[in-house]
Amino acid sequence: MDAASLSRRGFLRGRVNAAAAQRPPWARDEVDFTARCTRCNACIDHCPTHILVRADGGYPAVDFSRGECTFCGECLSRCEPRALFRTDDDAAPWPLRARIGDACLAAQGVECRICGEACPTGAIRFRPRLGGVALPALEIDACNGCGACFGPCPVRTIAIAPMDPRETNALTEVKQ
Ligand code: SF4
Ligand code: SF4
Ligand code: SF4
Structure with missing residues (x-):
C-alpha cells in the first residue's frame, strides 16, 4: 500500500498513527522532519485551533477531528530547528485535499x-x-x-x- 493510501486509511479510521501521521503544515519530508524535530511541543502548544497532537514517538501530527488548520503559521514560526520550513511565501503548506x-x-x-x-x-x-x-x-x-x-x-x-x-x-x- 502506498503512503497516500495509508494516510487516507488512517484518517478514515479517525486516528493518528506513525504510518499515517499527517505532520503540521510546511513540514519537511518525513525523513528530514523526524531528523530535525526535537519534539519540543512548541507547535502543539501554540496552535490556536488545537489540532496538533503528540503522535507516535512524541512527534506532532494533525488531528482533524479536533478542528481545522487556518494556516496562521504559528507552528511554523515557533519551530526553532526548522522541521517546519517554508521556502517562500507562496509555498503550499501541504498536498492535502478533501x-x-x-x-x-x-x-x-x-x-x-x-x-x-x-x-x-x-x-x-x-x-x-x-x-x-x-x-x-x-x-x-x-x-x-x-x-x-x-x-x-x-x-x-x-x-x-x-x-x-x-x-x-x-x-x-x-x-x-
Ligand atoms: S498553521 Fe496555525 S492553525 Fe494550522 S496547525 Fe499551524 S498553528 Fe495550527
Ligand atoms: S515546534 Fe518544531 S521541533 Fe518542536 S515539536 Fe513542533 S515540529 Fe518538532
Ligand atoms: S473542501 Fe477543502 S478547503 Fe473546503 S473545508 Fe474541506 S478541506 Fe477545507
Missing part, C-alpha cells in the same frame, strides 16, 4: 449540506438535481486541505489525504 466518500448522506437521498457550509473556500458546491437531493461536488483546485469539512460530517465520510495528481483541476462529484 475527498468525499460513498457514505455521503446526500448520495443516500438524505438532504445534507453541512460540509459545504463548513468549507471556508467554497470548494464544496451542491448541484441541484431533478427528483432528488442536491449532491456535493468538490472543486479540487479550490480546496487547501484545511480539514474544516472533516469533523462536521455526520457520517465522517470525508477523508483529508494527499492529492492524487490525476485529480488536479477536476470537479469531483460524489457518486450515488
